[in-house]
Amino acid sequence: MATQAAELVFDEATKQYPDRPEPAVDRLSLTVPAGEICVLVGPSGGGKTTALKLVNRLIPLTSGDIRIDGRSINDQDVTELRRSIGYVIQQVGLFPHMTVEANIGTVPRLYGRSRQWIRERTAELLELVGLDPSYAKRYPAQLSGGQRQRVGLARALAANPPLMLMDEPYSAIDPIVRARLQDEFLRLQRELRKTVLFVTHDIDEAIKVGDRIAILREGGRLAQYDTPENILLKPADEFVAQFVGADRALKALSLRTLGQISLRPGTWLDGLPQIDASTNLRDALGFLLAGGSDRAIVVDDDGNPLGTVTPEDIVR
Amino acid sequence: MIPVLGGSGPVIPSFGSGSSCEQNNGWWCTDWLREHWGDTLQPALVQHIELVAIAIAAGFLIASVLAIAGFRYRLLDVPVGGFADFLYTIPSIALFQLLVPFTGLTVLTVEIALTSYTLFVLYRNMVAGLRGVPEDALEAARGMGLTRVQTFFRVELPLASPAVLAGLRIATVSTVSIATVAAFVVPKGLGEPIFIGLDQNLFKTEILAAGGLAILLALAADVALAWFARAVTPWSRA
Amino acid sequence: MSVLADQFTAHTFVDAFRFIGDNASLMLSKTGQTCELAFAALGIALALALPLGLWLGHRHRGLFLALGVSTLGRALPIIVLIAFGLTVLGVGFWNNTAALVVLGIPPILTNAYFAVDGADRDAVEAARGMGLTERQVLLRIELPLGLPLIVAGVRISAVFVIASATIAAIAGGGGLGDIIVNQASYGLAGVIAGSLCVSAVALLTALALGLVHRAVSRSTTARA
Numbered sequence: 001m002a003t004q005a006a007e008l009v010f011d012e013a014t015k016q017y018p019d020r021p022e023p024a025v026d027r028l029s030l031t032v033p034a035g036e037i038c039v040l041v042g043p044s045g046g047g048k049t050t051a052l053k054l055v056n057r058l059i060p061l062t063s064g065d066i067r068i069d070g071r072s073i074n075d076q077d078v079t080e081l082r083r084s085i086g087y088v089i090q091q092v093g094l095f096p097h098m099t100v101e102a103n104i105g106t107v108p109r110l111y112g113r114s115r116q117w118i119r120e121r122t123a124e125l126l127e128l129v130g131l132d133p134s135y136a137k138r139y140p141a142q143l144s145g146g147q148r149q150r151v152g153l154a155r156a157l158a159a160n161p162p163l164m165l166m167d168e169p170y171s172a173i174d175p176i177v178r179a180r181l182q183d184e185f186l187r188l189q190r191e192l193r194k195t196v197l198f199v200t201h202d203i204d205e206a207i208k209v210g211d212r213i214a215i216l217r218e219g220g221r222l223a224q225y226d227t228p229e230n231i232l233l234k235p236a237d238e239f240v241a242q243f244v245g246a247d248r249a250l251k252a253l254s255l256r257t258l259g260q261i262s263l264r265p266g267t268w269l270d271g272l273p274q275i276d277a278s279t280n281l282r283d284a285l286g287f288l289l290a291g292g293s294d295r296a297i298v299v300d301d302d303g304n305p306l307g308t309v310t311p312e313d314i315v316r
Numbered sequence: 317m318i319p320v321l322g323g324s325g326p327v328i329p330s331f332g333s334g335s336s337c338e339q340n341n342g343w344w345c346t347d348w349l350r351e352h353w354g355d356t357l358q359p360a361l362v363q364h365i366e367l368v369a370i371a372i373a374a375g376f377l378i379a380s381v382l383a384i385a386g387f388r389y390r391l392l393d394v395p396v397g398g399f400a401d402f403l404y405t406i407p408s409i410a411l412f413q414l415l416v417p418f419t420g421l422t423v424l425t426v427e428i429a430l431t432s433y434t435l436f437v438l439y440r441n442m443v444a445g446l447r448g449v450p451e452d453a454l455e456a457a458r459g460m461g462l463t464r465v466q467t468f469f470r471v472e473l474p475l476a477s478p479a480v481l482a483g484l485r486i487a488t489v490s491t492v493s494i495a496t497v498a499a500f501v502v503p504k505g506l507g508e509p510i511f512i513g514l515d516q517n518l519f520k521t522e523i524l525a526a527g528g529l530a531i532l533l534a535l536a537a538d539v540a541l542a543w544f545a546r547a548v549t550p551w552s553r554a
Numbered sequence: 555m556s557v558l559a560d561q562f563t564a565h566t567f568v569d570a571f572r573f574i575g576d577n578a579s580l581m582l583s584k585t586g587q588t589c590e591l592a593f594a595a596l597g598i599a600l601a602l603a604l605p606l607g608l609w610l611g612h613r614h615r616g617l618f619l620a621l622g623v624s625t626l627g628r629a630l631p632i633i634v635l636i637a638f639g640l641t642v643l644g645v646g647f648w649n650n651t652a653a654l655v656v657l658g659i660p661p662i663l664t665n666a667y668f669a670v671d672g673a674d675r676d677a678v679e680a681a682r683g684m685g686l687t688e689r690q691v692l693l694r695i696e697l698p699l700g701l702p703l704i705v706a707g708v709r710i711s712a713v714f715v716i717a718s719a720t721i722a723a724i725a726g727g728g729g730l731g732d733i734i735v736n737q738a739s740y741g742l743a744g745v746i747a748g749s750l751c752v753s754a755v756a757l758l759t760a761l762a763l764g765l766v767h768r769a770v771s772r773s774t775t776a777r778a
Contacts, residue, residue, distance in 0.1 A: 087460060535625070
């Protein structure tokens, strides 16, 4: 699959509804480099979803501009613009009267692709999102919530758009499936390298998924736009510090894995619990505290011991 | 002159002169049925289907236009729905007679009345079907770059079709039933043999046969439309 | 018959209103007969169909019956019922009442069934959890929640029964139908006058029940 991505620029983008005193989005300026995931996060009323919908013009801009690869969204035909952007929403919005294949083929069909092309593309995409290609002939009502969300992602990817908009895609999914979908999405993204604008109200999801995080506060003002690490360790102000939570130091641990810190030698010790090197530090700390042991053996994917770790090593 | 009991229909030999079954006014005179299937029951059945088919087709067409208008412009919904409800409320025989001064004792009078009765159910179901299209599907369609027209034909219309077809079923069954009253105005349809049977000292076989045909026709239409709806909306079975 | 086309003028309706004025007592008594027949039938249909529909809906049983009855009710032509009634019961009030009851039952039964069957399951479960008896669950929770749909069913049934009561004239049912089907005695003006009166009865009944429907819809929404 061709890897292509577009740079997304918000330039003083503003949305003001005539019947409200405060703007929904207030002079938002940020740049999402091509191939990165930018997460918009913030309390309700922060205008995250509004900001996202400005991009595909489901909500028209009041002032300012948004550019995709340097081209203003207002200079493009609105249907062409939308067809060139992948769009994933919380309720998925699969068309209940169409099979999975017909759903995925919606935009390709508008582009005049053949049935054969759509069939092959569907099989390829289903595999990519972790569904068996035999699902192609099913109707949405025959799928579970997690499966629907995967099909929704496949549909958004069908025309190979350089930019994806994802509006709380996993908020309605139970935590276990959500974690799996997030992991799969990140794996997918390493392969596809799309530019992604991702909205969530869940700061943990933002930290996990985002290359960069934009925190919006009430009135649609940008509070901070930075990497997850900087957001957690160097919050710009009291609002951001409050929003990311008092446990932000703990959250920051989830940004690194055991494999990324220096371990103690001591692999000869027997009887200690084992832990995978790909585990993030936060989970590893939890594992150690819960296990009642102050030390664990870190192993690689093949089960070879790499060293040992203690809680002190993690929080250091 | 308005025929009170369909007196202007074809002259059927009174049962007094027929077989012993007919002379005893039996419930099921096979002889009579065999003799008069061709000249009475079969033509009445065909006429009945014709009356209903035209009314349903006209009603469907008119209701479609009204429903699309009432769906796009909500302001129209209350007056249009209210008017359809008003027509539906007028008793059938009264509506037939009220139309006579305008259109006379004609098939047109019958069709106008029958069509009027279909509008209520068809319009309501169509609008409800269009309104019932899930919001998330519409947002996805817009977000994916479907135009207004594409959204209507590819998303809204198919998703409204189960409700539309359910309305069509109800309207068809009701119209088959109400069309028997048409014989008050024109000597056509399955109402006609029933009125003649009533007229001729309550000839049971004729009433039973024609009435039974009307009921069977309604039920057959119901089953056929249910089957059709199932066939064209495979997703609703999922 | 061809005379009618020539008679097509606004005068037909003016004459009809004059007919009503000139025969006020006749129209009143005929209207009364129609109402008596229709409302007696509606009352019996209510007494039979409502408890059955509520009970079936409460038990979530008999979906097939509820659907079948409603289709069958629509499929049964009134004149067939009346003709059968005539051949079996003979001419009279009870023949017609029986036919009208049969026609009046389906909308009430079906709507009552779906009203109770579809009552908010969470509210019902909460009520059970709070220790309400089955009877209390039905009467205090399901019935009030389903009231709008039930009233809508009664409205359809009433319209149906009034229309059918008019046709019942052919079986000696009396009422306004007598005038409508008897142009020989009452003239075109009489026929139109009768049609106007029976339409007015139907519309007023529908309007009244429509207002009740609105009132109970509002109260259930307010309560919810």
